[in-house]
Amino acid sequence: KIGLDRLETINEAIVHSIRSGLFTFDPQGKIIFLNRSAEEIIGRSAESLLGKSLDQVFSPEARARLDEARAQGVRNKLSFADGSGRNLILEGSWQKLENREGQSLGELLVISDITEMEKMEERLRVADRLAAVGKLAAGIAHEVRNPLAAISGSIELLQKGADLKGSDANLMGIVLSETERLNRLITDFLLYAWPLPRGFEAIPIRELLLNLVRMIKARTDHVELALQAEPDMIIKSDPRLVEQIFWNLVNNALEAMPKGGKLVISAGKETRDSRPGIWITFTDSGVGVPPEHLDRIFDPFFTTKDSGTGLGLSTTWRILEELKGDIEVSSEPGKGSSFRIWLPADSGLETREDRS
Numbered sequence: 001k002i003g004l005d006r007l008e009t010i011n012e013a014i015v016h017s018i019r020s021g022l023f024t025f026d027p028q029g030k031i032i033f034l035n036r037s038a039e040e041i042i043g044r045s046a047e048s049l050l051g052k053s054l055d056q057v058f059s060p061e062a063r064a065r066l067d068e069a070r071a072q073g074v075r076n077k078l079s080f081a082d083g084s085g086r087n088l089i090l091e092g093s094w095q096k097l098e099n100r101e102g103q104s105l106g107e108l109l110v111i112s113d114i115t116e117m118e119k120m121e122e123r124l125r126v127a128d129r130l131a132a133v134g135k136l137a138a139g140i141a142h143e144v145r146n147p148l149a150a151i152s153g154s155i156e157l158l159q160k161g162a163d164l165k166g167s168d169a170n171l172m173g174i175v176l177s178e179t180e181r182l183n184r185l186i187t188d189f190l191l192y193a194w195p196l197p198r199g200f201e202a203i204p205i206r207e208l209l210l211n212l213v214r215m216i217k218a219r220t221d222h223v224e225l226a227l228q229a230e231p232d233m234i235i236k237s238d239p240r241l242v243e244q245i246f247w248n249l250v251n252n253a254l255e256a257m258p259k260g261g262k263l264v265i266s267a268g269k270e271t272r273d274s275r276p277g278i279w280i281t282f283t284d285s286g287v288g289v290p291p292e293h294l295d296r297i298f299d300p301f302f303t304t305k306d307s308g309t310g311l312g313l314s315t316t317w318r319i320l321e322e323l324k325g326d327i328e329v330s331s332e333p334g335k336g337s338s339f340r341i342w343l344p345a346d347s348g349l350e351t352r353e354d355r356s
């Protein structure tokens, strides 16, 4: 038989090792106990939390969600910013604490940090949606491309044989340039639908970015540019696809700052889950993305621009999927946006291992 002492020690050990954050409140609503996970999730020490009430720990919005969870006896999600820049998604539920006689001793609040899980679920949702649309798009694009090639080939032959003058020559020119435009659209479309890496090469990222900045400067003069990149960042990847990603993000940044602003590109090394790699951020001071658009901007054809195709970010997403990279966005409407990508040091290696 286990002695009472030992049982207490075991209970204590369980409460302390459990991954959920536990808070106990007295009947007056003051925190009288919390475990280690609770300290970690909230990012404050037990001493600074004991005796505090709920509204001294959570924002009014988060409190409202917790009150609702208590009233309805359910688990609720809430967002929590700990002041050090961490934004967490938490889940909270309540339990009444009663002794054997049914007297209330207070309440227990159980908090779990579900931030990573939520992110993963969202990624899976988007990936599913993109895979379905991508297949459809690829099918249609192929079907359109073949007759298109036949049309432009025939027209070119006709143009060579015929001695066209004046408006006839003009019309022929329009047919040719429009077929070309259609062809470009279809090519973009296929790149989105099926961005297969063609070949992996060693890419010096800093040099690629320097070159990118030079080209942006040649294209625009009303945007201030800054580049901060670590030296010696060499990754093995498909240069065509990597450049495509950069341009998609740069174009969006420039389009978000029609009246000028600042584009900061920074890059450095970062190992993720013991996979070496690099990160690059594109931070603009443009119009920003409203929160209600944030989970849609990676959808194919989602655009807020008159002449947008809505394929830029979805293609970027697809390419990063192929290269086993990742993208994150943070944005504040009116202030600007930051797109952060991560690329493994060797996409080819990852792809091979993945597929074997």
Ligand code: ADP
Residues within 6 Å of the ligand: 248, 252, 253, 256, 284, 286, 287, 288, 289, 297, 298, 302, 303, 304, 305, 307, 308, 309, 310, 311, 312, 313, 314, 336, 337
């Ligand atoms: P497009 O540029 O053709 O609209 P994208 O897929 O590149 O398509 O972008 C989709 C949408 O995401 C844009 O229409 C815009 O609303 C939003 N967006 C993307 N990048 C930015 C940015 N840097 N700043 C503000 N909004 C952006």
Ligand code: MG
Residues within 6 Å of the ligand: 248, 251, 252, 311, 312, 313
């Ligand atoms: Mg775009």
